Amino acid sequence: MKQQQLLWAFSILLLMAGCRKTEYTKIDAPAYLRVFNDLNYVQSMDTKDSKYPSLCMIINPEIDAAGLPVGGEIVGDFLDKRDPYAPPYPSHIGNSSSVHNPEYPGKETVLVGPILNGFDLSSWAQVPSGKIRIMFYYRSYNTIPFFQLEEKLKRDVLLDTTIDLTAGEVYTLHVLEKDFNTKARGMLLRQENFHKLSLSDSTTYINFYNYSASGFVEADAHLKPLRASLKSFLSGIKDSMNIYLTLLKTQTNPGQSPALTGFKNVYLGQLVRDLGNARPATYYSFPLWADVATDHIRTDMWQRFELVTPGIDAADNPYNGSVAGRQLTFGNFSAINCLLNGKVDIGGVTYLANGLILPNLLVNVHSGTYNPRTFATVNTIEIVNSSVYLTTIQRKYPAPVY
Known part of the structure; x- marks a missing residue:
């Protein structure tokens, strides 16, 4: 009997723990904010005194008489370096494998947009x-x-500033390096406009930003990250680059995938490095059903973007094509392959070997009677020194009717 009572009490405790209520702070007339930590860390003899960029963000902080933070209206702790891919859903929420957060809100249980x-x-x-x-x-x-750290560990301020946010507007904030030589840090607050544009459901959109630090592309190679996965971005890119798009037919054997007719080396526009401009960049687009052989339900095409210095033709540039694996391009050429989920074994494939791999811009998901169905998205690619980041946003469609 006593054992049954103990089991009953334990069951009640489990039930109470599972029904714990999350308290939210109501915000009147809110703005909507997403924060990325774009600071990178290169471990070498030259950078041995550099700080690892683990951050804590505090909005409207409460500071005590000793000048120490003791609270804040909003706190985003454990803000770690961002992931290369930010998918069209809050993928980090509920992930308790680590407290470190690749973005804000990310894992934080807070009121969202x-x-x-x-x-x-x-x-x-x-x-x-x-x-x-x-x-x-x-x-x-x-x-x-x-706030539980020792006092001496709560005095290292990276940034302290005031920003002005308009109610109902959407913002993306970047903490980044402004100058590669002086290591000056700063932030960039961008007011987004994708939700205000007249966009087609059958068209995919993408814009580009170069938020690289001044002096990075000219710096000596041994001061930069040397990860092989960076491919042709090892050197960074120059301050002005032309953007070309190629759409390829299939991801089944991407190294042998033909370009779609009319979509090989299509010039999109020019990318200019600019850390002083927070305006949203122009969106370029391509049709979801560029492959005319598809059934308009699913497409297997993927995308390749090439960034080339003005004066070099995309089709004949000396860093592409047969010169496979040539990755130190001195900022003159870089390539991004967007296919599958971003994890691709390219082996010795010539066409892919110099291109960094990111996920496909198209989303294939189970929808209604279709498994899968392809949906168009709105995307942003941000280049910060030798790192490339992709953020994908998807429309919220009504539930499928079976």
């Missing part, structure tokens, strides 16, 4: 609108919450 003009803003957090104070602190790379 609504569906706005058909776009799901659940990857953006609600924050106060108007003028707010925002601070970023360097924090130790451990699992101790920021």
Whole structure:
């Protein structure tokens, strides 16, 4: 009998733990904010004194008499370096394998944005609108919450500034390196406009930003990241690059995939490095059904973008094609292959060997009676020094009718 009572009490405790209520702070007239930590860390003898960029973000901080932060209206702790891919859904929420967060809100359980003009803003957090104070602190790379750290570990301020957010607007904030030589840090707040544009459901959109630090592309190679996965971005890219798009037919054997008729080396526009301009860049587009042989339900095509210095033709540039694996391009050429889920064994394939691999811009998911069905998306590629980041946003469609 006593054993049954113990089991009953234990069951009640489990039930109570499973029904724990999450308390949210109501925000009147919020803005919507997403934060990325674009700082990178290169471990070498030349950079041995550099700080690992683990951060804590505090909005409208509470500071005590000793000048130490003791709280804040919004806290984004354990803000780690961002992932190369930010998918069209909050993929990090509920992931308890690590406290470290590749973006804000990311893993944070907070109030998020609504569906706005058909776009799901659940990857953006609600924050106060108007003028707010925002601070970023360097924090130790451990699992101790920021406010529980020793006093001496809570004094290292990276940024302390004021920003002005308009209620109902969508913002993306980047913490990044401004100057590669002086290691000056800063931030860039971009007000997005994708939710205000008249966009077609049968067209895929993408824009580009070069947020690289001043002096990076000219710096000596041994000061830069030397990861083989960076491919032709090892050198970075020059301040002005032409963008070309090629659409390829199939991902089944990508190294042998033919270009779609009319979509080989299509000039899109020019990418200019600019850390002083927070305006949203122009969106380029291509049709979801560029492959005329598809059934308009699913397409297997993928995308390749080539960034080439003005004066070099995309089709005949000396860093592409038969010169496979030539990755130190001195900033004159870089390539991005967007296919599958971004994890591709390219082996010795010539065409892919010099291109960095990111996920396909098209989303294939089970929808209604179709498994899968292909949907178009809105995308952003941001280049920061030798790193490339892809953010994908998808429309929120009504539930399928079976």
